[in-house]
Amino acid sequence: MTARTSTESARDIPEATVARLPVYLRALTTLSEAGTGTCSSEALAAAAGVNSAKLRKDLSYLGSYGTRGVGYDVDYLRYQIAREIGVTQDWPVVIVGIGNLGHALANYSGFRSRGFRTVALLDADPARHGEMVAGIQVRPFVDLESIVAEHGVAIGVIATPAVAAQAVADRMVACGITSILNFAAGVLSVPAGVDVRKVDLSVELQVLAYHEQRKAQGELA
Amino acid sequence: MTARTSTESARDIPEATVARLPVYLRALTTLSEAGTGTCSSEALAAAAGVNSAKLRKDLSYLGSYGTRGVGYDVDYLRYQIAREIGVTQDWPVVIVGIGNLGHALANYSGFRSRGFRTVALLDADPARHGEMVAGIQVRPFVDLESIVAEHGVAIGVIATPAVAAQAVADRMVACGITSILNFAAGVLSVPAGVDVRKVDLSVELQVLAYHEQRKAQGELA
DNA sequence: TCCGTTTTGTTCTCCCGTTCACAAACTCCT
DNA sequence: AGGAGTTTGTGAACGGGAGAACAAAACGGA
Ligand SMILES: NC(=O)c1ccc[n+]([C@@H]2O[C@H](COP(=O)([O-])OP(=O)(O)OC[C@H]3O[C@@H](n4cnc5c(N)ncnc54)[C@H](O)[C@@H]3O)[C@@H](O)[C@H]2O)c1
Ligand SMILES: NC(=O)c1ccc[n+]([C@@H]2O[C@H](COP(=O)([O-])OP(=O)(O)OC[C@H]3O[C@@H](n4cnc5c(N)ncnc54)[C@H](O)[C@@H]3O)[C@@H](O)[C@H]2O)c1
Numbered sequence: 072m073t074a075r076t077s078t079e080s081a082r083d084i085p086e087a088t089v090a091r092l093p094v095y096l097r098a099l100t101t102l103s104e105a106g107t108g109t110c111s112s113e114a115l116a117a118a119a120g121v122n123s124a125k126l127r128k129d130l131s132y133l134g135s136y137g138t139r140g141v142g143y144d145v146d147y148l149r150y151q152i153a154r155e156i157g158v159t160q161d162w163p164v165v166i167v168g169i170g171n172l173g174h175a176l177a178n179y180s181g182f183r184s185r186g187f188r189t190v191a192l193l194d195a196d197p198a199r200h201g202e203m204v205a206g207i208q209v210r211p212f213v214d215l216e217s218i219v220a221e222h223g224v225a226i227g228v229i230a231t232p233a234v235a236a237q238a239v240a241d242r243m244v245a246c247g248i249t250s251i252l253n254f255a256a257g258v259l260s261v262p263a264g265v266d267v268r269k270v271d272l273s274v275e276l277q278v279l280a281y282h283e284q285r286k287a288q289g290e291l292a
Numbered sequence: 293m294t295a296r297t298s299t300e301s302a303r304d305i306p307e308a309t310v311a312r313l314p315v316y317l318r319a320l321t322t323l324s325e326a327g328t329g330t331c332s333s334e335a336l337a338a339a340a341g342v343n344s345a346k347l348r349k350d351l352s353y354l355g356s357y358g359t360r361g362v363g364y365d366v367d368y369l370r371y372q373i374a375r376e377i378g379v380t381q382d383w384p385v386v387i388v389g390i391g392n393l394g395h396a397l398a399n400y401s402g403f404r405s406r407g408f409r410t411v412a413l414l415d416a417d418p419a420r421h422g423e424m425v426a427g428i429q430v431r432p433f434v435d436l437e438s439i440v441a442e443h444g445v446a447i448g449v450i451a452t453p454a455v456a457a458q459a460v461a462d463r464m465v466a467c468g469i470t471s472i473l474n475f476a477a478g479v480l481s482v483p484a485g486v487d488v489r490k491v492d493l494s495v496e497l498q499v500l501a502y503h504e505q506r507k508a509q510g511e512l513a
Numbered sequence: 514t515c516c517g518t519t520t521t522g523t524t525c526t527c528c529c530g531t532t533c534a535c536a537a538a539c540t541c542c543t
Numbered sequence: 544a545g546g547a548g549t550t551t552g553t554g555a556a557c558g559g560g561a562g563a564a565c566a567a568a569a570c571g572g573a
Contacts, residue, residue, distance in 0.1 A: 086530095087530060089502050097477060120481075124533070125532075131552055135552070138550085138551075140549045142549095175393045182497065187494075257322070258340065270493065277378075279471040279473060282310075286470060333521070345561080352521090358521055359521075360519080362519080
């Protein structure tokens with residue numbers, strides 16, 4: 072899914088680790104807000120819900136930011152992880168499809184607080200244009216190109232119905248967006264060099280249902 | 293995360309495969325609606341966005357539902373996968389926390405169409421009680437026990453702020469819910485035998501940001 | 514009936530990720 | 544200064560999943 076180009080840069084962090092770094096980051100933020108200055112890998116692992124050995128190995132890919140016999144300085148480690156992920160900088164984001172889900176996303180404060188700034192809300196339906204959502208005006212989808220160019224947007228979010236998703240993705244890619252978060256069902260096809268992450272709620276529920284069914288079967292055995 | 297009890301039932305399907313079965317199911321539904329009666333592993337794999345060898349191996353865990361030299365009967369395979377996942381039966385679901393996200397989830401048609409029936413929308417805020425969302429009345433959170441008992445609910449969805457999530461989960465577990473889909477940030481701790489799946493949008497965006505940052509670094513090298 | 518073609522089901526190998534276990538490194542106390 | 548106690552960082556073993564490759568099976572045509 073994630074097509075990487077020629078030169079793999081210096082430190083190569085495993086994909087599984089990358090997916091956990093944001094979790095560590097959040098745990099560290101919580102600890103920091105609670106006034107904790109230092110924490111052990113054991114404590115941080117508990118806060119993040121992972122095995123402590125895994126945590127230490129993950130952190131070792133970034134460098135040696137801990138002190139043996141002591142632990143990690145919470146704020147220092149937090150900064151190092153934030154820098155590695157890239158959330159110390161500001162990421163402009165556009166959201167396309169301001170329906171039920173789009174409204175929720177636009178109102179979600181968790182994006183802004185992590186360096187993601189919603190610069191535009193776009194929708195194809197003229198009836199929605201001009202509506203204010205979370206202090207931002209909904210604009211026509213055709214404005215995509217100019218907005219992306221103006222703000223240097225690299226990340227796009229798709230919250231349209233499934234039938235429109237591929238067309239939206241194509242337009243996004245055409246005007247230079249290289250990372251897409253897709254909430255619509257179905258498979259998006261994009262050129263190499265563009266990253267797509269998909270969030271599919273019905274898949275999550277179906278996985279739960281599978282295990283639930285198994286539990287029920289086990290009971291009557 | 294998924295704690296399984298004593299007797300692993302007859303066929304043991306790998307977790308990675310379980311997570312892909314819903315994707316195959318959707319692809320098969322699309323093919324069926326397009327009037328396709330039979331398809332090869334190659335075609336289905338393309339529709340699902342996976343490698344055809346992986347698809348065949350996944351399906352082999354369920355049994356031999358294909359015909360060599362021909363392919364798979366779309367409707368037959370669809371039924372078999374649906375049965376295996378458990379979406380041929382009806383799953384009552386409660387959603388707790390009817391804010392921005394809760395509204396979107398309640399209005400989402402993709403749940404109902406896959407066998408998940410929202411039987412209740414619960415919120416702790418009295419100001420929300422009585423509001424109609426997607427044809428269902430929002431009720432007080434304290435009604436959880438009676439609703440779960442009445443409908444035999446096994447699956448709960450948490451869309452409350454993070455601070456309330458653990459308390460909500462505890463209450464859910466106490467009244468018999470054994471599968472939880474959690475949208476709130478942070479780690480939920482639940483007893484063995486309860487499955488939790490977490491959807492964390494800011495993690496997804498941060499993973500994209502990481503790769504985006506890498507692409508940018510690569511360019512100026 | 515037999516042969517060529519197509520496509521599945523499965524085996525085998527490789528790679529990634531997880532976990533264990535321990536030496537190295539640091540602090541604190543005597 | 545030295546030793547006891549802690550905790551990190553990492554080497555190594557292990558397990559599971561991904562993909563290649565192929566044998567087995569079904570079909571169609573002659
Ligand atoms: N609501 C949920 O909780 C939920 C959950 C999971 C997945 N999803 C998926 O997310 C997507 C959006 O869901 P929703 O409930 O918000 O749907 P919705 O119908 O409420 O909103 C879709 C919005 O997209 C706009 N749109 C349609 N075509 C467009 C185009 N070509 N360009 C720009 N905008 C366009 C529509 O005008 C509408 O405002 C769907 O694909 C849905 O399957 C939703
Ligand atoms: N909005 C999004 O797009 C989005 C995205 C990702 C994650 N989230 C997460 O999902 C959760 C909900 O987000 P939201 O935007 O809908 O928030 P929200 O504040 O709009 O809604 C939260 C709702 O939960 C209710 N609530 C609070 N405490 C409760 C309790 N103890 N029991 C029952 N109900 C309770 C509140 O009354 C409110 O209606 C948050 O944890 C948020 O971080 C939201």
